Amino acid sequence: MSASPVFSAQEVEVRLSAELPHWYLENGWIRRKYKTSGWKATLMVVNTVGHLAEAAWHHPDLTVSYAFVIVKLCTHDAKGITEKDFELAKKIESVIAWQPAKEGGALTGTPNDDVRFKYIKYDDK
Numbered sequence: 001m002s003a004s005p006v007f008s009a010q011e012v013e014v015r016l017s018a019e020l021p022h023w024y025l026e027n028g029w030i031r032r033k034y035k036t037s038g039w040k041a042t043l044m045v046v047n048t049v050g051h052l053a054e055a056a057w058h059h060p061d062l063t064v065s066y067a068f069v070i071v072k073l074c075t076h077d078a079k080g081i082t083e084k085d086f087e088l089a090k091k092i093e094s095v096i097a098w099q100p101a102k103e104g105g106a107l108t109g110t111p112n113d114d115v116r117f118k119y120i121k122y123d124d125k
Contacts, residue, residue: 006080020089022097022123029061029072030085034096035121036067044119045069045096052091058084060092097122 007015012025023032036042046064049071053059063070071092073085099122100107110119 004075004078004082004084006075006078006082012081015086019086020093022093023089025081028080029074030081030089031070031072032089032093034069034071036069037115037118037121039066041119042067042069048095049092052095053088056084056088056091058088060088096120 009025012030016023016025016030023030034045036045042064046062046069049060049062049069061072073089074080075082075084099109101109111117
């Protein structure tokens with residue numbers, strides 16, 4: 001059995017609102033839908049999530065379609081949402097939603113004004 005305490009639905013909602021505003025709670029899972037520009041970008045998202053999940057040894061369920069990926073997290077052995085889910089969700093979010101151009105460094109990021117290079121449909125606030 002997992003040593004991680006399970007959060008109540010109310011605790012999950014409060015944390016999602018404060019820490020992961022694009023994620024939501026549904027049927028006992030925290031979820032996020034990443035919209036992409038098409039199949040190649042979808043595969044890049046899936047592979048990135050797969051790498052992060054394997055490195056963390058905490059594995060989400062994925063729904064994969066042509067232009068989106070839904071990531072679902074729940075700690076199976078604890079039968080609920082634990083700190084593991086929040087930590088992996090934050091890591092996934094930080095990598096998938098990363099926009100280097102907004103950091104002002106040497107990396108300019110993928111050009112979104114040219115459909116040949118469009119990648120992720122970012123959820124800017």
